[in-house]
Amino acid sequence: MAKILLVDDEESIRFTLSAFLRRDGHVVVTAASLDEALRALEPANGGPPDLVITDIILRGENGLDFTRLVRERCPFVPVILLTGRPSVESAVRAVSEGAEQYLTKPVDKEQMLQAARTALRHKALDDERRALVAERENLRVHLEAVFQAVPDVLVTVTPDLRIQRMNLAARELPGGARDARQTAGRRFDEALGLFAPLFRPVLDETLGTRRASRRRRVSAQLADGREQVFEIEAAPSAGGGGEFLGALLVARDVTRLAGLEEALGHRAGMNQIIGRSAPMSELFHLLDELAQTDTTVLITGESGTGKELVAEALHRGGPRALGPLVKVNCSALSEHLLESELFGHVRGAFTGAVRDRVGRFQLAHGGTIFLDEIGDVSSAVQLKLLRVLQEREFERVGDTRTVKVDVRVIAATNRPLADLVRSGRLREDLYYRLRVVELRLPALRDRRSDIPLLVDHFVEQFNIHFHRRVAGVTPVALQALMAHSWPGNVRELRHALEHGFILSRGDVIDVDALPPEVRAAVGMSPTPAPVQRSIACDTDLQRQGAGNAWGADRAGDRSGGRSMDHGMARLPRGTGHPVARRTASLPARQPFTTARSIPASIPTACPWTWPVPGGEGIRHPPSRRYRAGRFRLSRLLCLSCLPRPSCQSGRSGPSGRSGRQARRALSTAVGSARNTPPTAPKLAVACG
Ligand SMILES: Nc1ncnc2c1ncn2[C@@H]1O[C@H](COP(=O)(O)OP(=O)(O)OP(=O)(O)O)[C@@H](O)[C@H]1O
CATH class of the missing domain: 3.40.50.2300 (Response regulator)
Incomplete structure (x- = not known):
């Protein structure tokens, strides 16, 4: 109408x-x-x-x-x-x-x-038609307002790199064209001044491929000496009919963010490396300098001195921190596998190469590759490595096309590379390429003054890991830690403290919870006499249970310790079993068995300690924690001290029906884990 x-x-x-x-x-x-x-x-x-x-x-x-x-x-x-x-x-x-x-x-x-x-x-x-035109105009005005108001630099260019539009942020760049009327149609390089060469790579990429570019971080030194950091990317711009019109450049000023990241990354990297001794101070100084460069670094030092940690700090503290850090243990793979792992392969390159595979060097593009145990690589791989170090290029196995990469190389070894060169097992040219700068990490015995710091550091770490509140180690334990020669360096120290955490239940780690070789450093026997309360319990048990398997085992136990193995399971050492892994540093004949779960009916706290052939006095943890399901594994539990009517020490667990039930339940759990009769085991490691 x-x-x-x-x-x-x-x-x-x-x-x-x-x-x-x-x-x-x-x-x-x-x-x-x-x-x-x-x-x-x-x-x-x-x-x-x-x-x-x-x-x-x-x-x-x-x-x-x-x-x-x-x-x-x-x-x-x-x-x-x-x-x-x-x-x-x-x-x-x-x-x-x-x-x-x-x-x-x-x-x-x-x-x-x-x-x-x-x-x-x-x-x-x-x-x-007029409504559509008006709507489009509204939209244009709106977009124009947004385009101008966006704090990021926005520039649209034609395929021949002439400016279509520049927003306010772009016009405010130092040295760029300020007047909007003068920018349209001008060459990108003229209009963007100082920043043109910095921003060009992403535009060139998009104009060349007609695809969105990779995001990159670039920085410029301003006339006043300040550094301005940008994250830049480009995307193709298309007309209504999909025709290619050019590219849109987006450059975000991330100077502040980069500063914060650098400080954080630097702290994260360096803070993990503990040490205040003279050799460590020197190392930190070198790390500071080297992190900012792209220089190839060779990290040497005995096993466990922290070579991997240093490689991480070099990566995190430098401009490649946002790129990937790819780690390769060169000794873990055979020659052919290592070659394909490092450089990748194409389908059909060898039997089993069913599809193309990208190598670690390519994965590390834009970041760092850490080649651990570099002394163990074959001559064929050495040759390829030499080329990557010289040219930053290689061919994938079975391929003729050359791949170019932008990667920083950090290598590490605990072997004397110079000897390998002399014996002809390492190419000399590769050795010198790797050893542009060598960082020698001191052995722990050469920086004993750092041990207390490292102890505090690991105690803090394990408190978080084990949900404990251990305050530290006793003076005698520290004395032992300071006196030990640490052939396994910081790694060994870390394991010793983990051992201490597992074997102690109190607020401090005493010397008797440390591994035997550390205790020996202060003249303590690696297999000390059982503690007093254990003997009391032992006697009590013997008196009680002469006729049962427990009593029989205990009787044998007092006479020499070895017989305590009877009826006990051994840890499956060297297997992938979590208990074996976590307690790998315990004495070889430490008797344990495993229980997948601890029944809720076991006593809430057990004060007993128990002698074992390794000489450890093993104290029970409060079993409430088992019930809360917070312990992951490796809590030692003495089945002998499970609820029974009485005990000579006067501290008995729950007795009567509930005690019997708890005991039966735990024995069943342990027994089924070992596939042995439930009455057999004496000690259990609970895996939560
Ligand atoms: N200075 C240190 N501060 C804190 N932790 C350290 C330090 N040095 C080593 N560690 C710790 O010791 C363990 C071993 O370190 P890392 O793996 O870096 O040694 P590595 O020299 O690379 O050993 P390997 O030669 O056997 O590969 C790690 O748990 C690491 O966190």
């Missing part, structure tokens, strides 16, 4: 035509003169109609003049002109005034309706 203004000085025509139009569903407003017609256009009278139909000759007035007025006041309203006296002049004027149609009277119904419908359809299409 449309609103139509019909202007004619003849009433009969107004009546007839408005009847046709109303019957066609329209609202018709009529006017007999130009004055009336102009009033009808006013907003107070409902505003402009959708269509005006007017006679040309209106008693001294002219419908053509009215047409002009309509076009001026409401330019989107179509006008149909009617005339009883058609002439070429009036028709020409009708067209020039912008009339939609020119009809000669008499006008029949169909002719009138057809003309009105056509004019209204054109108007509807025109309205729609």
Whole structure:
């Protein structure tokens, strides 16, 4: 339904035509003169109609003049002109005034309706087009505002690197073009000034590949000496039909973030390396310098001195920190596997190469590769390594195409590489390429003053790991730790403290919880006498259970210790069993068995200690913690001290029915873990 203004000085025509139009569903407003017609256009009278139909000759007035007025006041309203006296002049004027149609009277119904419908359809299409244009313009204005307001540098360029648009942030870059009117059409290099060469690589990548570029971090030194760091990337820009129009560059200022990251990364890397002794201070100083460079570094030192830790610090403390750090243990793989691991291979390169594989060097692109045990590589791999170190390029196994990489190489060894060179097992040229800078890590025995610091560090780590609150080690334990020669260096010290955590239940680790070889350093026997309470318990047990398997075992135990192995399981050493791994540093004949779960009915705390052939006095942990399921494994539990009616020490576990139930339940758990009868085991390691 449309609103139509019909202007004619003849009433009969107004009546007839408005009847046709109303019957066609329209609202018709009529006017007999130009004055009336102009009033009808006013907003107070409902505003402009959708269509005006007017006679040309209106008693001294002219419908053509009215047409002009309509076009001026409401330019989107179509006008149909009617005339009883058609002439070429009036028709020409009708067209020039912008009339939609020119009809000669008499006008029949169909002719009138057809003309009105056509004019209204054109108007509807025109309205729609204008709405779309307005919407697009709104969007453009909105986007322009966003484009200008974004704090990131935004620049769009044509495929031949001419500026299309630059936002405010881009125009504010030092040395760049500031005036928006001067930037369009200018060459990118001129418009971006100092920053052009910095930003170009991502644009070149996108313009070359027509794909989004990789995100990169670049930095520029400003005239005032400050460094400005950007994260840059580019994406292709396309027209409405998908045609390639050029690229959009986005450069985000991350100077502050980079500063924070650097400080954090540096701290994270360095903070993990503990030491205050002179050789360590010197090392930290060198690390500071080397982290900022791309120099190949060879880290040497005995096993366990922290070579891997130092490699991590070099990576984290430098500009490659955001890139990958890829570690390869070169001694862990055979020659062929190592070659394919390092450089990758293509499908069919050798039997079993069923698909292409990317090597570690490629994975480390943009970051660092750490080649541990570098002294153990074959001559074929040495040759390839030499080329990567010299040219930063290689071919995958079975491929002829050259792969280029941007990788920092850090290598480590605990073998004397110079000897390997002399004996011909290591290429001399490779040796010198690897040893651009050598970092020699001191053995722990050469920096004993760091031991207390390291002890505190590991105690802190294990407190978190084991959910404990151990305050430290006793003076005697520290004395032993300081006196030991540490052939396994810091790794061995770490293991010794883990051993101490496992074997002690109190708030401090005493010397008797340390491994035998450490205890021996202070003249303590590696297999000390059982502690007093254990003997009491032992006697008690013997008295109680002469006739059962427990009593029999204990009797044998007192006579020499070895017989205590009877009825006890051994840890599956060297296997992948978690208990074996975690207690690997315990004496070889330490009797343990494993229980997958500890029944809820075992006593909440057991004060007993128990002698074992290794000489450890093993104290029970509060079993509440088992129930909470927080212990992962390696809690030692003495089955002998499970609930029983009484004990000579006067500290007995729960007795009666609940005690018997608890004992049976735990024995069953242990027994089923060992696949032996439930009465057999004496000690259990609980794996939660
Ligand atoms: N200075 C140190 N501060 C703290 N922890 C250290 C330090 N040095 C070594 N460690 C710890 O000792 C253990 C062994 O370190 P790492 O693996 O880095 O030694 P490595 O010299 O690479 O040994 P290997 O030659 O056997 O590969 C790790 O748990 C490491 O965290």
